Amino acid sequence: MYTTVNEDGVLNNYPTEPKMQFAEYPAIWEQRQYVIQGVFATLLVTTLVLIAFVAG
Helix, strand or coil, rough: EEEECCCCEEEEEECCCCCCCCCCCCHHHHCCCHHHHHHHHHHHHHHHHHEEEEEE
C-alpha cells in the first residue's frame, strides 16, 4: 500500500490497482441468450402493467 503524508501530517493511503482486464465481444449464442432474456423481461413488465391497469 502506498502512503503519503501532507504538510499537516494527514495520511493518504492509496490501494494497489488491479491488473486491467478487457471485455470481449459476446459470442453469437450469448447474444441469443440476451435477446431471449430481453423478451421475457419485456413480457413480464407488460403483464404487470396490464394487471395494474385492470386492478386499478
